[in-house]
Amino acid sequence: MRLVAMALMLGLAQPALAEQVGEVDTVFKWLGPNHKIVVEAFDDPLVEGVTCYLSRAKTGGIKGGLGLAEDRAEASIACRQVGPIRINGKLEDGDVVFKERTSLVFKTMQVVRFFDESRNTLVYLVYSDRVIEGSPQNAVTAIPILPWPQAFRP
DSSP: OHHHHHHHHHTOOOOBOOEEEEEEEEEOOSSSOOEEEEEEEEEOSSEEEEEEEEEEEEOOHHHHHHTOSOOOSOEEEEEEEEEEEEEOSOOOTTEEEEEEEOSSSSEEEEEEEEEEGGGTEEEEEEEEEESSOOOOOEEEEEEEOOOOOOOOOO
């Protein structure tokens, strides 16, 4: 309990929460929700001006409806500069910026951030892990840190 309180007081970033942007059904299920692909957006908790879009499979059916199904490991990611980039804290390579459970207990989908200092670029990697055996399937996206143009005002 003390560690949680200290982390909150120090302002340590927690993984971002995603907002669902849309979804498409991929397989019709007679019972329970359909299998689908969902598209979610989340903002980097330490880097203002960066939004990431993640698409991933969601398992339907009875198990999926009850939260007992294991989602597939495949995912796609695209991160974009959506405003002036401002870094609010110390960036550590491999920081988790998004994490979501994709099975009842042992599997998660996560997005981690790296900073390529020599190219002044933020790199985001999405992958799935499991306690015993993870998946090598992954996707990567990169954002060069560029000046944000001011809005034109006549």
